Amino acid sequence: MSQQGQEKYEESQLYRIRHSAAHIMAQAVLEMFPEGKISIGPPVENGFYYDFDLPRNLTPEDLEQIEKRMRQIIQGKYEFKKTVVSADEAKKIFENQPYKLELIEGLEKGGLDEYGNPLKERPDISVYQQDTFVDLCRGPHVQNTKEIKPDAFKLMNIAGAYWRGDEKNKMLQRIYGTAWEKADDLKQHLWKLEEAKKRDHRKLGKELDLFSVSEEVGAGLILWHPKGALIRVLVEDFSRNAHLENGYEWVFSPHIGRAQLWHTSGHLDFYKESMYAPMDIEGEDYYAKPMNCPFHIEIFKSHLRSYRDLPRRYAEYGTVYRYERSGVLHGLTRVRGFTQDDAHIFCRPDQVEEEINRALEFSLYVLRSMGLQEFRAYLSTRPEKYVGDPANWEKATEALRRAIEKHNLPYEVDEGGGAFYGPKIDLKVMDALDREWQLSTIQFDFNLPERFGLEYIGEDGKPHQPYMVHRALLGSMERFFGVLIEHFSGAFPVWLSPVQTMVIPIADRHLEYAREVLNKLRAEGIRVELDERAERMNAKIRDAQKQKIPYMLVIGDNEMAAGQVSLRVRDGGQQNNILLSDFLARAKDLIAKRAAEL
């Protein structure tokens, strides 16, 4: 959640409901385990949790019992009463709760809140009570327990969590719950969770044979199988052509560079923990690249540039390597090597406005072409510590803001949230389950032009420093592919489907005509396969549907006699006895339009 989103959330009724549900859950747990110790229980995105130190491990049956008891407490319509207390009073109330005592000490010192987060000022110490349960808490809560609907919350699962997130501390038991204003909202949320499991790109990646990670090769390193690689080629080809048509120049750069380069760029000062150990080449250190920028800069520097040469827009599918702890690696979305669709724009001050506009317009065009429709922009502005001239920051930030507004994108501003080297726009897409994914970034840089001494000769005959913009569009090809798989649930638009049509003869006597159909489609550029197995038609259809192949052409006696086909589409639709030429025209039209829907 963004800073702004979080603040809005904290003021919402939903936040109070979840926070109150956490307290009610803690009451139910303490009734079950009177000797139990409670630690913290905040609302989180979509729900809440509470951490407990209990004499035995919780079971799923316990959760049912706790839920049941929670419903009874809710029915009791107990008020949530706030009392401000002194530190000594608080210590008395929680004398048998060592975790709370530790938190009270933190509050006393004025350093930490009841969740262990740093606080700017020393707050009042307050407790909230409902029924018999008292918690150290700054609120806010609902008025009374009945504001939580007994059919609009659910306890989800039990997990281990270290006290204060520190693995040197004791491992506690965390119960996660979810709570909503209405039963329907809960239902919708549970459906989304189920759907997300079905759409998990790691699961679909295996089922559809798209990619894998091999222990032999190493964690976080992706092997693209033929079908996944084909989709990547189609995306890359489309996007590369679009780049060329939009005034970008394509470049290639190596995977490693000398230590000196990364000293100049500052990566070895500021980014070293994300870089892999150097390799020695003839006594000199070389590093695998974590970013492509320095290479593009060197291309820019290879000539003396005049104001007439600008803007220069260099684009590359640049493969970079960044260290990630093995614990955080996740399918295609958190990896150790990935390919960015990276570009760097070098321009004059008077070109900034147009360049930013073009970059945003172009990003939206390519993303929409991929079947993504909903976007949200985040504008990050100048932080306290920054490099460069404040006037340049102002100009750049305003150019970003105007571009967002011109494209009517909903956006939030992260005031002071920019990198030290420049303001940026992050463009996030909402997928089919309303999940936000960050893909595109348009990022100014007032640091690297300085470090590399970039310049162009202006109209006045004097050297000037160009503006530099980093721009990634789909972001990482790996991550984007993960998003694409989950967004479409593996049922890619026809133009991206590795196999677009499966020809399904009903019996052996239809094989010859089926081959004819296969060859005709292939000649028209359709990616088509023939299922020659001696399986029943329904089994063949089922298998093709499982592979999410958009079209199945069933061929039996009637079809053969009339020179026709019967069409099945992957979502179950059916159309019998259509002319092959009609099917072809329709398929080609959808492919040409890159339509997301069949």
Ligand SMILES: [Zn+2]
């Ligand atoms: Zn609380």
Ligand SMILES: [Zn+2]
């Ligand atoms: Zn860059």
